[in-house]
Amino acid sequence: MLKSYLVGVLLASVLTAIPFGFVATRTLPPGQTLIVIGVAAVAQVVVHLRYFLRLDLKSRSQDKFIALCFAATVLFILVGGTLWIMFDRLPYRVVGDATTIS
Amino acid sequence: MLGKLTIDALPFYSGIAMAGALTVACGAAGVIALITWLGQWRSLWSEWLTSLDHKKIGIMYVILALIMLVRGVVDALMIRTQQAFAFEPHGYLPPDHFDQIFTSHATIMMFFVAMPFVLGLFSMVIPQQIGARQVAFPFMNSAGLWLTVSGAALVMISLVVGRFSAAYWTAYPPQSGMQFSPDVGVDYWIWAVLLSSVGSILAGISCFVTIVKRRAPGMRLMMMPLFTWTALCASILIIFAYPSLIVAAALLGLDRHLGTQFFAGSDGVMNYISLFWIWGHPHVYILILPACGIYSEVVATFSRRRLFGYASLVYSMIAITALSLVVWLHHFYTIGSGADVNAFFGRAAPLIAVPTMVTIVCWSLTIYRGQVQFSVPMLFTLGFIVTFLVGGITGFLFAVIPPSIHDTTFRAAHFHNLLIPGALFGYFAGYQYWFPKAFGFRLEEKWGRRAFWCWIVGFCLAFMPLYILGFMGMPQRLNRSNVADWQPYLIIAQAGVLFIVCGVAFLAVQIAVSIRDRKALAASSNDPWNGRTLEWATASPPAVYNFAAVPRVQSVDPWWALKQAGTADHRPTRFHDILMPGKSGAAIMLGAMSFVFAFAMIWQIWWLAAAGGLGMFAAVVSQTFHDHAGHRIPASEVEAIESRRVLAPVLGREAPT
Numbered sequence: 001m002l003k004s005y006l007v008g009v010l011l012a013s014v015l016t017a018i019p020f021g022f023v024a025t026r027t028l029p030p031g032q033t034l035i036v037i038g039v040a041a042v043a044q045v046v047v048h049l050r051y052f053l054r055l056d057l058k059s060r061s062q063d064k065f066i067a068l069c070f071a072a073t074v075l076f077i078l079v080g081g082t083l084w085i086m087f088d089r090l091p092y093r094v095v096g097d098a099t100t101i102s
Numbered sequence: 103m104l105g106k107l108t109i110d111a112l113p114f115y116s117g118i119a120m121a122g123a124l125t126v127a128c129g130a131a132g133v134i135a136l137i138t139w140l141g142q143w144r145s146l147w148s149e150w151l152t153s154l155d156h157k158k159i160g161i162m163y164v165i166l167a168l169i170m171l172v173r174g175v176v177d178a179l180m181i182r183t184q185q186a187f188a189f190e191p192h193g194y195l196p197p198d199h200f201d202q203i204f205t206s207h208a209t210i211m212m213f214f215v216a217m218p219f220v221l222g223l224f225s226m227v228i229p230q231q232i233g234a235r236q237v238a239f240p241f242m243n244s245a246g247l248w249l250t251v252s253g254a255a256l257v258m259i260s261l262v263v264g265r266f267s268a269a270y271w272t273a274y275p276p277q278s279g280m281q282f283s284p285d286v287g288v289d290y291w292i293w294a295v296l297l298s299s300v301g302s303i304l305a306g307i308s309c310f311v312t313i314v315k316r317r318a319p320g321m322r323l324m325m326m327p328l329f330t331w332t333a334l335c336a337s338i339l340i341i342f343a344y345p346s347l348i349v350a351a352a353l354l355g356l357d358r359h360l361g362t363q364f365f366a367g368s369d370g371v372m373n374y375i376s377l378f379w380i381w382g383h384p385h386v387y388i389l390i391l392p393a394c395g396i397y398s399e400v401v402a403t404f405s406r407r408r409l410f411g412y413a414s415l416v417y418s419m420i421a422i423t424a425l426s427l428v429v430w431l432h433h434f435y436t437i438g439s440g441a442d443v444n445a446f447f448g449r450a451a452p453l454i455a456v457p458t459m460v461t462i463v464c465w466s467l468t469i470y471r472g473q474v475q476f477s478v479p480m481l482f483t484l485g486f487i488v489t490f491l492v493g494g495i496t497g498f499l500f501a502v503i504p505p506s507i508h509d510t511t512f513r514a515a516h517f518h519n520l521l522i523p524g525a526l527f528g529y530f531a532g533y534q535y536w537f538p539k540a541f542g543f544r545l546e547e548k549w550g551r552r553a554f555w556c557w558i559v560g561f562c563l564a565f566m567p568l569y570i571l572g573f574m575g576m577p578q579r580l581n582r583s584n585v586a587d588w589q590p591y592l593i594i595a596q597a598g599v600l601f602i603v604c605g606v607a608f609l610a611v612q613i614a615v616s617i618r619d620r621k622a623l624a625a626s627s628n629d630p631w632n633g634r635t636l637e638w639a640t641a642s643p644p645a646v647y648n649f650a651a652v653p654r655v656q657s658v659d660p661w662w663a664l665k666q667a668g669t670a671d672h673r674p675t676r677f678h679d680i681l682m683p684g685k686s687g688a689a690i691m692l693g694a695m696s697f698v699f700a701f702a703m704i705w706q707i708w709w710l711a712a713a714g715g716l717g718m719f720a721a722v723v724s725q726t727f728h729d730h731a732g733h734r735i736p737a738s739e740v741e742a743i744e745s746r747r748v749l750a751p752v753l754g755r756e757a758p759t
Contacts, residue, residue, distance in 0.1 A: 063314075071342075077427055078380055081380075081428070082373075082380070085372070085431060085439060085443055086369065086373060086376070088439060088442060
């Protein structure tokens, strides 16, 4: 029990340190750094669900499955919508440095 | 030693600010003195402040909302007075002070009036409506309350120590950044929002799990009362929307103090605004859906009819919940997006009118041919239906992209039209409707009617002129103007606010008169309105365990069905021991320590922040060692309590259809 939480803390810390490291050291160009951050974030979500909320694919609870699907849908709408809004810009909006990413 | 806190933080610079500070300080001192004089500290602590009883937590939430409502209305009065008289030269408020009042009015109304009112009614009513004895997470519920209280306390103390944000309640950067708001105002806003948001999430989770897990045997989802349905939808929205606000506010704080660049440049600003409204739009429905639930209960009860189109209403609420997650961009059309984005969000927004219209038709058809009883909750409901239509239709215009009316007073009029009749009237209806449930006596009708008429007349006078002013091009948030044509409308709006002030005063008088006449107003039975749902099956006020025997549910309106069957007054034949949660001082300690922590962070008093942070940690840890603490009420005591209870249910009679 305790071991699983400790593993979770360790994995979560590593997955936080990786994107921080890339941003701080600027080893990759901005576009690839964004991808690394995104992948680490999704992995982090999975780690939290697995080690802290103790959800796994083995449990046959229908409630859990529905709740996960619902959460995934909402996150898709909110995160996807945000990305769409942020990268779909009008020409007259002042273009900052971040546009070089796209 | 005291960080940025010096004697200059006290408001000696302005007579008006000083008067505000003195009012808050004297009010707090007066309450403390009164409790001491009455010798009630011990019982207050053990009966109320440390209570994990969902009903008491609900009552305290509503008391917080009513107190903060007074502050919010005073702010509104000051804003409108300034605008009515600030036609060349400049009124009585300096611009910066005006902006602070503007910000605190909106922040208070959103976070410390509307939210506590909603969560209080949830906590008070939902477990009883679904036949439960307790919420799923009593400590979480209590922690939610005390974190919200400490957020409210931060806003109040900003009147006395330092100043509040002048960057409006949305705190858009760069206005809210260090460059334009170098003082502590925005920090007060950030911490008040963070504390109350965490509190709201805790309360939302508790409410959601209670509804999913604690329903009485037999109560399927499609048998839940409408108010419970809307609570379920609203708590889902709370859980998914609030994290976005917490992230936005926290990153804004990092930008201000650690020099991060999350919201720098035009992209950063767009990102903040998007994050803010990902929370902000669902938040509108977090406030309005529960009011719709209350209206549904009130309409059915006071028309003596089963709700028309129960299933349609439920599906409408679900549709509104889903749609509310995909329209947030319509709050910032004027910032500019591409055609595809505008097209999608511009089409999604007016779709909400469809389920909303279904609900209004269902309520109207419930009233149609019902034996309508024009009691105060029903008056608020009818006032809502009429004025809300105006708000809905004006909302349509915002789906049109050209920004001619966006960011004018038309917008201010529109959202007040949704949030005063759409939300606040609903809470007032619920407050009047469930007051006898909480305290055992009804609120006096005459003063209730007077309050209602003041509110509705005041609302129309205060906001209809703002629609016209919006068409005339008056920008919102203006602290002075040099356009003579606007002034007559602003004076009418000012008169409207005076009516609303009377409405608040009459609500206060109503409480005083009702307490004085409580013997005469005492409910003749536990079911003064001839209700339909399970909360009226408990005693008024309910025993701590709500139900001596958990009821079995077979249909919608189970209490009505029992009354029709003539079995409503049957006592259980056998009593059992009931296990209830005990008390916990950890929640109020968590609230108090979070206040200390936030205050110290705002003023950068690091040793105090460390102490507050440790205190919060200690409060939570101490609670984890008490998770099995509860107390058992023996069957004999339950029997004794139940035998004292007067059972005289009114026999329900349905109106002809």
